[in-house]
Amino acid sequence: MAQIKYTNQRVEILDFLKGNTTHPTVEQVYEAVKKKLSRISKATVYQNMKFLAEKGLIQEVNIKGVSRFEPNLEPHHHLICRKCGKIFDFESKELTEYSLRIAKKLKGMTIEASNTNFYGLCKKCKGGNKSFAFEPQN
Amino acid sequence: MAQIKYTNQRVEILDFLKGNTTHPTVEQVYEAVKKKLSRISKATVYQNMKFLAEKGLIQEVNIKGVSRFEPNLEPHHHLICRKCGKIFDFESKELTEYSLRIAKKLKGMTIEASNTNFYGLCKKCKGGNKSFAFEPQN
DNA sequence: GTACGTGCAAATGATTTGCGTTAAG
DNA sequence: CTTAACGCAAATCATTTGCACGTAC
Numbered sequence: 285m286a287q288i289k290y291t292n293q294r295v296e297i298l299d300f301l302k303g304n305t306t307h308p309t310v311e312q313v314y315e316a317v318k319k320k321l322s323r324i325s326k327a328t329v330y331q332n333m334k335f336l337a338e339k340g341l342i343q344e345v346n347i348k349g350v351s352r353f354e355p356n357l358e359p360h361h362h363l364i365c366r367k368c369g370k371i372f373d374f375e376s377k378e379l380t381e382y383s384l385r386i387a388k389k390l391k392g393m394t395i396e397a398s399n400t401n402f403y404g405l406c407k408k409c410k411g412g413n414k415s416f417a418f419e420p421q422n
Numbered sequence: 423m424a425q426i427k428y429t430n431q432r433v434e435i436l437d438f439l440k441g442n443t444t445h446p447t448v449e450q451v452y453e454a455v456k457k458k459l460s461r462i463s464k465a466t467v468y469q470n471m472k473f474l475a476e477k478g479l480i481q482e483v484n485i486k487g488v489s490r491f492e493p494n495l496e497p498h499h500h501l502i503c504r505k506c507g508k509i510f511d512f513e514s515k516e517l518t519e520y521s522l523r524i525a526k527k528l529k530g531m532t533i534e535a536s537n538t539n540f541y542g543l544c545k546k547c548k549g550g551n552k553s554f555a556f557e558p559q560n
Numbered sequence: 561g562t563a564c565g566t567g568c569a570a571a572t573g574a575t576t577t578g579c580g581t582t583a584a585g
Numbered sequence: 586c587t588t589a590a591c592g593c594a595a596a597t598c599a600t601t602t603g604c605a606c607g608t609a610c
Contacts, residue, residue, distance in 0.1 A: 289584060291590060310574080325592040330575060332590090338505050343541075346484035349600070350574070363533075379524050383538050386517050394542040396504075400521050401539065403481075404532040427609060429565060448599080463567040468600060470565090487575070488599070 288339060293328055296320045298355075301342055305373055307352040340396060347371055361399055365406035426477060432470055434458045436493075439480055443511055445490040478534065485509055499538045505547035 288294075296317045301308075308316070314329045333353055337344045343356045347364070352371075359380045363372040379400055387395040426432075434455045439446075446454070452467045471491055475482045481494045486507035497518045501510040517538055525533040 287585095289589065291584070293591075323592075327576075327593075328591055334575090335590095340504060344504075346487060349484065349487065349489060351487055363528075374528070376524055379521060382520055383517060383540075386514055387540055394548060395501075395540045396542045398538055398540045400536055402521075402525050402528075402533045402536045404534045425610090427564070429609070431566075461567075465568075465601075466566055472600095473565095 288341075292321060293317070293324055294332055294336070296324075297329065297332055297336070298341065301353060301355045304355060307345055307347070307354055307371055309350055309352050313353065343397070343399075345371065356397065359397060359399060362401045364401055364403050370406055426479075430459060431455070431462055431466055432474065434462075435467065435470055435474070436479065439491060439493045442493060445483060445485070445492055445509055447488055447490050451491065481535070483509070494535070497535060497537065499540065501540045501542070503544035503547055504541050505543055508544055 297313060300313060300316045306312075310326070310329055310333055313333065314324070314326045317324055317329065333342070333344070333351070336342045337353070341356060342353050345352045345354065345362070358375070360373050360375045361379060363374060364370070380398070383398040383400065384395070387398060435451060438451060438454045444450075448464070448467055448471055451471065452462070452464045455462055455467065471480070471482070471489070474480045475491070479494060480491050483490045483492065483500070485502070490509075496513070498511050498513045499517060501512060502508070518536070521536040521538065522533070525536060
C-alpha cells in the first residue's frame with residue numbers, strides 16, 4: 285500500500301524541489317526538469333505535482349490562482365501580500381510547535397502539517413509608507 | 423481616498439457573503455447574486471471579488487486552483503484535506519492571538535491578518551481508518 | 561458631468577483528459 | 586508480464602480583457 289513508483293520523471297521533479305524555497309510554478313518545474321529529461325511532457329509534470337502533493341511528499345501553495353509547490357521539509361510560514369500576491373517564507377519553530385500542540389487537541393483528525401499565513405501589504409503595494417511594509421522579491 | 427463605490431452589485435455580493443462560512447466559489451456567488459440582480463455578469467462578479475479582496479473587505483482562499491471567498495469577520499483557521507481539497511473551519515482565539523503576537527515581532531511588515539492551515543487526510547480520503555480522520559462536508 | 565463600474569463576448573492561461581505507447585516493479 | 590506512467594494534442598475550466606453603455610457620487 286501507499287506504493288510510489290519512482291519514475292525518472294518523479295525523481296527529477298523531487299530532486300529539483302529538494303531544498304528549493306522559491307515556490308516554483310508547474311511551468312518553472314517543467315522548464316527545470318526538461319534540462320535533465322528533454323522529452324518530458326508538461327502534462328506529466330502536472331500529473332506528478334498533483335500526485336506527489338496527494339502523497340504528501342510536496343506541499344501545494346496557491347497564489348493568485350496559480351499553483352506553486354515546495355518540498356515538504358522544514359515547516360515554515362508565509363507572508364503574503366493581499367494585493368500583488370508575492371509570498372515570503374519565514375520560520376518560527378515556536379509558532380509551528382504551538383500550532384501542532386493545538387492540532388493534537390482536535391478530536392478525530394489526522395493532522396500531518398500546518399502552516400500559518402500572514403496577510404498584509406508589501407512595501408511596493410503599500411506605496412509611500414516605507415517603514416511598515418515588507419518587500420516583494422522576484 | 424480609499425473610496426469604495428457601493429454599487430448594487432457590490433452590495434449584493436457583500437450581503438450574500440456576510441456570515442457565510444461555506445467558502446463559495448465565484449460561480450456560487452454569481453448564482454446566488456443572480457437571484458437578486460438577474461442581469462449581473464459573471465465578469466462583474468470576478469472583478470468585484472478581486473476588488474473587494476484587495477480592499478480587505480473579504481478574504482480569498484485558494485483551494486485546488488479555484489478561488490473561494492469568505493467574509494473577513496471573525497478570524498479562524500482551516501483544516502484542509504490534501505487529497506480532495508475539502509476545507510473545514512475551526513476557531514481558536516488562542517491560536518489567532520498567539521500568531522498575531524508573533525507577527526508584531528516581525529520588523530518592517532504590515533500584518534493585517536493571519537490564519538493557520540492544517541493539512542491531513544479527511545475521513546473519506548483516508549479510507550478505512552475511521553477513528554483518525556475528519557469528515558468532508560458539502 | 562465624469563470617472564469608474566457593468567454586461568457581453570471573445571481571449572487567455574492554467575490544468576485536465578483521451579489515447580496509443582513505454583517502462584517500473 | 587501487467588499495471589501504472591508517459592507524451593502528445595485536443596479539450597476544458599477558471600479568470601481576464603476590450604469595448605460600448607450606464608450609473609454612483
